[in-house]
Amino acid sequence: MKEITDEQLHVMLLDSSTKEKGFRILMDRYQEKLYWHVRRIILDFDDTDDVVQNTFIKVFRNIHNFEGKSKLYTWLYRIATNEAITFKAQKQKKMADSIDNNPGLSNTLNADSYFEGDEIQRKLLLAIEELPEKQRIVFNLRYYDEMPYEEMSAVLDTSVGALKASYHHAAKKIEAFLKDE
Amino acid sequence: MKRKDEIKAELEEIAPFLASLKDKKEGFKLPNHHLVQMQNQIFDQLNFQAPNLTARKKINIWDYAWFKPAVAAVFVGIVATSIFFWNNNSSMKTTKMADMSNADMDSYIADNIDDFDVDLFIKNNPDLLDETFKDLNAEDIHQYLHESIDDLDIDDIENL
Numbered sequence: 001m002k003e004i005t006d007e008q009l010h011v012m013l014l015d016s017s018t019k020e021k022g023f024r025i026l027m028d029r030y031q032e033k034l035y036w037h038v039r040r041i042i043l044d045f046d047d048t049d050d051v052v053q054n055t056f057i058k059v060f061r062n063i064h065n066f067e068g069k070s071k072l073y074t075w076l077y078r079i080a081t082n083e084a085i086t087f088k089a090q091k092q093k094k095m096a097d098s099i100d101n102n103p104g105l106s107n108t109l110n111a112d113s114y115f116e117g118d119e120i121q122r123k124l125l126l127a128i129e130e131l132p133e134k135q136r137i138v139f140n141l142r143y144y145d146e147m148p149y150e151e152m153s154a155v156l157d158t159s160v161g162a163l164k165a166s167y168h169h170a171a172k173k174i175e176a177f178l179k180d181e
Numbered sequence: 182m183k184r185k186d187e188i189k190a191e192l193e194e195i196a197p198f199l200a201s202l203k204d205k206k207e208g209f210k211l212p213n214h215h216l217v218q219m220q221n222q223i224f225d226q227l228n229f230q231a232p233n234l235t236a237r238k239k240i241n242i243w244d245y246a247w248f249k250p251a252v253a254a255v256f257v258g259i260v261a262t263s264i265f266f267w268n269n270n271s272s273m274k275t276t277k278m279a280d281m282s283n284a285d286m287d288s289y290i291a292d293n294i295d296d297f298d299v300d301l302f303i304k305n306n307p308d309l310l311d312e313t314f315k316d317l318n319a320e321d322i323h324q325y326l327h328e329s330i331d332d333l334d335i336d337d338i339e340n341l
Contacts, residue, residue, distance in 0.1 A: 020229055027220050035216060039209060049219060056223050117208015125207060143199075144207070146188050168195050175196035 006072040013063045023060055030073060031056070033145070034080045040140045041084040043105065043125075045114045051087050055080045074154040077147075081137060081155060088133075105129045120178075127177035131170050138163055139170040 004012070004025060012022030034055060039048045058079055066075050105126055109115050117125070128136055137156065141147040142163075149160040156163070192200040 023227075024220075024224075027223070031216055031220065035219075036207075036209075040207065045209075053219065053223055053226070057226060060227055114210050114212075115208055116210050117206075120202060121205055121208035124202065124205075142188065143192070143203070146184060148184065171192060171196040171199055175199045178198060 007068075010063075010066065010068060010072055019060075019063075026059070026072075026076075027056060030076055033073075034076060037077065037140065037145060038080050038084045040128075040144060041081070041137065042088060043108065043129075045112065047087065047091070051083050052080070054087075055083045058083065070154040071151065074151050077141075077155045078157075085133065085137075123178055124174070127174040130177060131173060134158075135166050135170045138166040139174070142167045143171075 009022050009026060009029075012018040013026070015022075031052070035048065035052050038051050038055070039045075042048045042051055055076075059076060062079075066072065106122075109117075109122055109125065115122075128139060131139060134156070138152065138158075141152050141155065142149075147155070149163050152158075152163050153160050158166075189200065189203060192203065
């Protein structure tokens with residue numbers, strides 16, 4: 001059976017008689033990718049679930065706002081990224097009010113039963129976490145999701161040139177961090 | 182593959198040690214079926230009407246009122262066809278359906294269910310299939326038939 005294109009999926013999502021079916025296809029197609037994208041920003045297992053759920057619910061309720069000027073999946077990534085950034089900012093604000101409640105990433109990973117990485121994976125996560133937020137997201141999208149700069153530009157609303165520079169700086173910083181440790 | 186190569190080459194140029202770690206994931210894991218369970222929660226929040234998904238889409242085909250008689254009709258077809266060949270086989274000419282014990286008939290149907298042409302059945306009975314059943318391929322239907330044969334009441338065949 002011929003796979004439904006994202007353009008066809010968009011049409012299904014706009015029609016109330018096919019919206020539910022289209023949404024199920026959308027979830028099957030993009031849930032895992034978006035999950036890991038959010039997880040790399042949020043890091044926490046439970047918080048990631050909340051953000052991903054909120055993302056898809058937002059997508060379902062606001063699909064009529066998607067004009068189709070970009071690809072459907074870059075729009076999904078954009079929503080997921082914004083949800084993750086907002087969530088993290090709100091959480092950090094709460095944590096900033098109480099230093100005792102801010103364990104740091106290293107301790108967080110130690111306590112995380114869903115982290116089973118080796119030492120180099122731990123160092124890599126710490127290195128990435130040291131980056132400024134936008135640079136971190138650029139790095140994750142390029143390094144892990146292997147997203148082309150042109151698509152990343154639609155997700156982050158940033159020029160291709162700026163994204164390339166951001167990624168190159170991020171990669172060099174991480175390299176230096178890993179070699180220093 | 183071309184994009185992958187480009188990204189790898191780009192990274193090797195700016196950060197060769199990091200490039201050597203490229204194939205490593207972050208080290209996070211997920212419990213089995215976690216994403217499916219998440220889907221179900223989302224569908225519940227959005228009040229989706231369709232039944233909840235589990236790890237694999239499961240459809241209890243015996244819930245469809247038309248299915249059991251349809252299966253019985255199919256088995257009658259198999260048995261009738263077999264009897265036709267039996268009747269033309271000199272060594273088994275005297276064998277008739279009425280002479281077969283229930284146990285023999287059960288055994289015969291079980292032995293021949295694999296030869297049943299599901300595709301032909303679906304093609305010739307489109308009105309018996311609803312939207313959900315249409316999503317099942319011949320292999321799925323075959324599997325259900327095979328698994329359900331023990332539940333089929335031989336009286337259903339005789340009463341048709």
